[in-house]
Amino acid sequence: MDHASPDHSCAPVLDALVAYHETGQVPFTPPGHKQGRGADPRVREALGDAVFTSDVLATSGLDDRSSSHHVLERAQALMADAVGAEHTFFSTCGSSLSVKAAMLAVAGPHQELIIGRDAHKSVVSGLVLAGIRPVWVDPQWDPDLHLAHPPSAEVPDPVELRLEQVMLPRDAFFGRTELVPWEKAAGRVAAEMLTPYPPGIPAAVPGERLGTEVLQYLRTGVEAGMVVPDAADPGVKSVKVVVRPTEDR
Incomplete structure (x- = not known):
């Protein structure tokens, strides 16, 4: 019919x-x-x-x-x-709430969820809220258009600014933390989001191991006028990291 x-x-x-x-x-x-x-x-x-x-x-x-x-x-x-969808659901209070609701609908604590690494910071908040384990997929950079396309089945190799996820975002965010000078943060596990805004895509996510390239990018960016509003130290002269197990006494 x-x-x-x-x-x-x-x-x-x-x-x-x-x-x-x-x-x-x-x-x-x-x-x-x-x-x-x-x-x-x-x-x-x-x-x-x-x-x-x-x-x-x-x-x-x-x-x-x-x-x-x-x-x-x-x-x-x-x-x-x-x-062209089977269903849509309207939400209020901004799109960030809708993002969290969608994530909670499909995954729970310690379950895996495939996420593009250029996701908005509200997605990272959802990871912290739900204890979801992210499976990061890198976007495809288009050098001609100077923009990132959504991830596809053919995933490019990680670039310098791509960090290794070594802890759940929730565990890192709510664990024991300390502030260290940014020069000494390389190799440490981030305990906060470091998000240049706009566009609101985190350069570092709680649970990722910080690299020198990312830290230098953030520091030089701040000096040039970049805003990093989510950081414990918006000037990124210090960074909140997870206390190392040997230091957790």
Whole structure:
């Protein structure tokens, strides 16, 4: 039996938001600003009311308490059809939360997960949160376009800035640590993310053994104006590393 193609001119979430306003509903659910009624007048003057009137819950807001109008379900089905996926899932609070949720859905503590080494730092946070063991795959550098393509079945050899993962990110992050001068950090195991931002791709991940090339890259980068916001020492004059077993007394 053939199914009709979804109507991509529809926008279920947007239509539901319009309907919510047209019916003049008074919310008895979060958010606490109550469509701007409870917001400080100075904030409303600076931001405008649209910020607040568009801030509506999915249930008991865009839809009723039982989601009987299937607002999100219909919107997610349209997205799945648009990108050729079986299912899509919408999330709020930024994409970093969605990344962690996706990782927790497919792997647990000490289970392996294949990850591109140019992944965003939110992926490393997910590794720390879940105790997942990463299996790093290097991206393919395109010298003509000056960008990295996703990993493929043909994996290139690691380059100088590629570090060896010797501990679980979670174990390194939550283990005994110390700060050492960056000049003495080569060969030590990182206990923090060292992430030039943007683009937010960690140069070093907790549990990786630090190399001289990476440390020099970070230090010279900072001197040239690079920002490394996740580091214990954003100037990267010192680096947080795992205490060696002989020093852990």
